Amino acid sequence: MEPVVAARADWLGEALGLELSGASSLPLTRRLYRALRSWVQSxxxxxxxxxxxxxxLARELGVGRNSVLDAIDQLVAEGFLETRPGAGTDVADLPFDRTAAPSEDSSRDPPPxxxxxxxxxRLLSLCGASAGHHEAFPPGVPALDRFPDELWLRLLRRHQRRTPVAWLDYRAEGGVMALREALCDYLRLSRSVRCRPEQVLVVQGAQQGFELVARMLGDPGDAVWIEEPGYGGVRACFDASGLAPVPVPVDDEGMNPARVPAGHGAPRLIYVTPSHQYPCGVTMSLPRRLALLEAAERHGAWIVEDDYDxxxxxxxRPIAALQGLTExxxxxxxxxxxxVLYPGLRLGYLVLPEPLVEPFRRANARLHREAQYPVQAALGEFIAAGHFSRHVRRMRECYRQRQALLRRSLxxxxxxxxxxSEGQAGMHLVAWLDDPALEATLVARGATSGVTLSPLSDYYLEAPGHPGLVLGYAxxxxxxxxxxxxxxxxEWLSLVEGQEASLSAPP
Ligand SMILES: Cc1ncc(COP(=O)(O)O)c(C=O)c1O
Structure with missing residues (x-):
């Protein structure tokens, strides 16, 4: 058990107060003695x-000082506590493994x-079994070893020092304005997104943004079109919000709205990754983008465009965002x-259509609270001063080389x-397999050889998904x-050659 109090028992008065608050027929001194002794022993x-x-202690407990002194004297006499004249009372350094000593807790009922x-x-069933997390090849992880931490720390320190007191309070304004302006500039120029800074709502990662969208725009049972195969994180989020995900097949032009499975009501939301479909990597064609926009208008649905990488x-050439294609x-x-930076930063953003700006800002501040204003300010400067675009350029080159290395080794x-897969963009390649058994065997062998292989079939809502491996290299x-x-x-060669040999063997 972790010691509750390491060097100073500052909270002891409160903890003892709680302990003594229950009914008991024992005298106060005895109860104090017992509580302290069991905490020392455990x-x-x-x-x-x-x-x-x-x-x-007597003041904090609202009891007479003599009761406290009697309990402490007894524990000193028994060697659990030590007093040094003029120095106070310390817990003794006992010569046994106190963590193994029976604790008062062990006599309690097992937790329910x-x-x-x-x-x-249902959410747990969508979390998947943990296959371990090895350096090769978890998808979606950037080059953490190349992050400019010195520079980042300098910015963080500077903005932390300058933090106005008001930023330590609860905030409800949508994020630090300097960051929203910097993001807005970046999105307008590099992604052709149409926006004003006021439309940008800073959230704690895209996942929190999806959650907010689901809660604000969908009611339990509402249909939401998702890509098949697609991003499990968003599927779990929609599912946990009570929405009904409808898998819409992806082909080499992206999600195909003409192939929505029959029997579902009009969608309330349509989730897509048009710039770089996750995980297949295709870019959505212009006819598909237009078809999707038309379907959204017809159904009165909202499109959620996830532009993650x-x-x-x-x-x-860069492909403009779907958002910028339409009025x-x-x-x-x-x-x-x-x-682009690192997942532990937990920062993402929504660019909201005007009618949603106010409702989303208020609901987000209520539901999730706004976070990390000094960090947001540091990020604003990181982007505005050009460090962000420099880092993107460096990472683009790094990932291009890493992908080439992966191709060479395979x-x-x-x-x-x-x-x-073609790998024209992004942070992973897909290895397409044609046999589910091959996928399962490779994934299992990878787990024991320190290689994370994400099975492509897991990215499908409906079984059986196409077998394959998603190989993150970034x-x-x-x-x-x-x-x-x-x-x-x-491994692949030996499995495939084994299969060929068994096929060509005489019956
Ligand atoms: C398709 C897709 N969208 C969004 C995200 C980012 O999520 P977050 O900002 O919550 O880390 C990921 C991360 O893995 C992803 O793969």
């Missing part, structure tokens, strides 16, 4: 922890089994800093038929890409 009070003075709501159970394009107010643009497998150092890539190529 390790809740660490060796050397200084007790508050008896006067202070978690009884989750039906929604909680469009900064990373290799050779291809319609039906597109909510969602961006994240998780891919070349022997590709020569024998392993199909890889966050994997070069030498590890080579090691894990070669390992994968060898």
């Amino acid at each position: 390790g809740r009070l660490a060796s050397g922890a200084r007790l508050p003075s008896s006067r202070r 089994a978690a009884s989750l709501s039906a929604r909680g159970e 469009s900064e990373f394009r290799y050779g291809q 319609s107010v039906r597109v909510i643009y969602v961006g994240t800093l998780s891919k 070349a022997p497998a590709v020569a024998r038929g392993l199909a890889l 966050g994997t150092r070069d030498e590890e890409i080579l090691r894990a890539g070669r390992w994968l190529a060898e």
